[in-house]
Amino acid sequence: MEPVASVVDKIKGFAKSSEEFFKVVIHRRDDSSRRNPIEILKRLQREAFSDLMKLRDRQDKVERMLSFYKSSKGNPFQEASTHVKGEVDVVGALLLVDNIKQQTCDIVDRAGVRTGTDSRFIFEATIRQKDSLVAEFMASQRGQGSNGGILGSTLSLAKVMYTANISDWCSAVLVPVGARCRDVGIASSIFQQGRGLTDFSLGPPLLYRYHDAAAALLVRRSKVAACLAEFVSGLGMQPDSTGSRHFLSTFGQVIYQLSKGTTLTLLGIHKMPKSQSPRTGLGFLTVPVGGLRCHNHLGMPTEASLPSAPTNTEDNRPTGSIGLMLETELDESSRIKGWVEMQNSNPRYLQWAVTLSDIPEDELGWGLSLGGMIQGPSARDHFQVEAFLNFNSGKRFSFQPGFVYVMDGTDRVPALMFRSSWSL
Structure with missing residues (x-):
């Protein structure tokens, strides 16, 4: 083993x-x-x-x-993107007359010739990706004569506008400073393109009159757009001899697209004067709803607080005007614009203009405008012809030399004019 x-x-x-x-x-x-x-x-x-x-x-x-x-506690202005734009607009005129009289100056003013320099800076901020806030600072020497100086006035706040897009077809506009009907109105792309030498080539005067504050509601559909706005004018101004300085104005506009490139616009404004006591001490943007009365220690209205008797009752009557515009786009650069405006208080007072223009973006363009005023049988009529050439250098510079011939009754005022615009 x-x-x-x-x-x-x-x-x-x-x-x-x-x-x-x-x-x-x-x-x-x-x-x-x-x-x-x-x-x-x-x-x-x-x-x-x-x-x-x-x-x-x-x-x-x-x-x-x-x-x-950000979505729960963020400030809506934190994501705002601000765009700054600068514009300089210069208009000059050479009157071809033997001597300058006050009557000649009045004729030039009625022709819408506004010479001088406008400088403005526009700040636009997009809020919540839908709304926009615009602030405009401007220094103007237009219509100030020799009092404005060569460089014009100092730079001041001219406009503040907030646009809230409620939906795709509805938006609201609030303008607390420097409101005009053009700001809240609905303007087609045809009407916005091109500017002439005088105010007659711009459009109805009711679109360009300045107000103090405005609030508007805009509605847009496929072929129809409408606007309803309320304006306040004369805030912070002293009343005149009639005791009327504040004005509440209602503006309405309806624009209809007749066909591709053709639009018809009906617009009007109704102005209601508001009686004021001689001195109320109210500041800017203070709008009284009822009558203002100063009381003494006994609670009774004093004699000085009562509104003064108007010297002319027509000054306290509601006024306004109504306008009609027709705009046609012939091709990418050719436009035909026509407008007429009539005052409600004086139906015989009529203003009108027809403008034909061909202004390409980077080529030589031209424009021709006919306009005038019909003031009834007791006043002389006004008629003027405006023709100009247009030179564009990109989108930042334009130069317009032209000729204006004004016929006011028996008076004739020819003038050589130019307009130059720079965008920064």
């Missing part, structure tokens, strides 16, 4: 030594693979990818927290 036992012990010893040998060989191979540079780079890449995924998860959490903070 001893030989058998010894053989078994030898077999066990050989198996054990073989196991130890294989363990040593496998361990050496593992160490060599770990020390291999390729394996080391692979292991570092796996570790770096894991760290990057952890950082990306943290960044997503931070972005979600910031977006929630």
